[in-house]
Amino acid sequence: MAATKMKIKKDKSGGHVVMVLVKHPMETGNRKDKKTGKKVPAHYVKTMVFTHNGAAVAQASLGPAVSKNPLTQILLTNSNSGDTVSVQWTDNQGETGGTEATIK
Amino acid sequence: MKRRVFLKGSFAAGTIAVAAAAGLLTPRRVLAASWPETAFDAKNEADAVKALFGDMPVVDSDAISIKAPLQAENGAVVPIKAWTSLSNAEAIAIVVEKNPAPWATSVEVMPGAGGLYSTRIKMGQTSPVTCYVKAGGKIHKAAHVVKVTVGGCGG
Known part of the structure; x- marks a missing residue:
């Protein structure tokens, strides 16, 4: 369900x-919830870890004040073509996800 | 002889597997611990900053740029882009003063990453959005007021 794009x-x-x-x-x-009147339980991404060639370069902490379908940007300073960049996220309900890409 | 080799081999492989599993598990535990729980619980901006960065001098800075709309029609999606020319930035935080929980999001920057952070946040009402950058033992800040016509914090 949870797709991650980079x-x-x-x-x-x-x-x-x-x-x-x-x-x-x-x-x-x-x-x-408008139909039931009950509160929708909190469900948000807590941490996103960015790695560059296997080494962690940035760790974002997100809270419920971040919009639906969070779009996050960071800058790599020491990157070259062919390097691999990956991201891993974890939410407050224990779900995880991530993706990996290669710099063109 | 063969049996001994086999046993040795399987034992070594087992150790590696255990080590790998431990290595994989440790960062996750560290991460769970580092999520700023106290900053999130803070109900005002000063407390949130204190919880996030500790007691450090806060200074206004020109070295931080914030790109955000002057007026946001939909408070549920307010794009915020913050970047800094400070070369030794360690962390960037985005704080919305008048949100029920002011701390919105923050990022820890490690060597290899630059001082840029962009995200989309929810805003309950018109409020200054302050960007805090931790660099060189100080906290640098810059603010930008975003007018919100329709709040986006549930309800």
Whole structure:
């Protein structure tokens, strides 16, 4: 269900911008279901770890205040063509996901 | 003889498997612990920043740029892009002062990554969005006011 997509673009600074889109509901836990009147339980991505050639380069901590289907961008400074970049995420209900891509 | 070789081999393989499993499990445990629970629970901006970065001097900085809309029609999706020219940035946090829980998101930057963080956040009402950057033992901040016409924090 949870699809993760990654795009890598070359940046003016010489590095690469890594863009990650996770399909995730990002429920805050405050929203009420209109039909039942009950609160929808919180369900959000907590951590996203970016690795570059196997070494962690950034770790994002997300909260329920991040929008549905979070789109996150970070910058790699020391990246070259052919390097592998991967991302792993974990949510508050223990679900995980991730993807991997190679810099063109 | 053959049996001994086989046993030795399987024993070595077993050790590697155990080591690999331990190696795989450890980072996950570390990650779960590092999610800033106290910052998330904080009900005002100052507490959130304190919980996130500890007691460090906070200074206004020109070295941080924030790209965000002046007016957001839909508070459920407000794109925020923050970047800094500070070369030794260690962490970037995005805090929305008037949200029920001001801390929205933060990123820890390790060597190999630059001072850029972009995301989309929810905003309950018109509020300044402050970007905090931890660099060189100080916290640098810059703010940008986003007007929100329809809030996006549930309800």
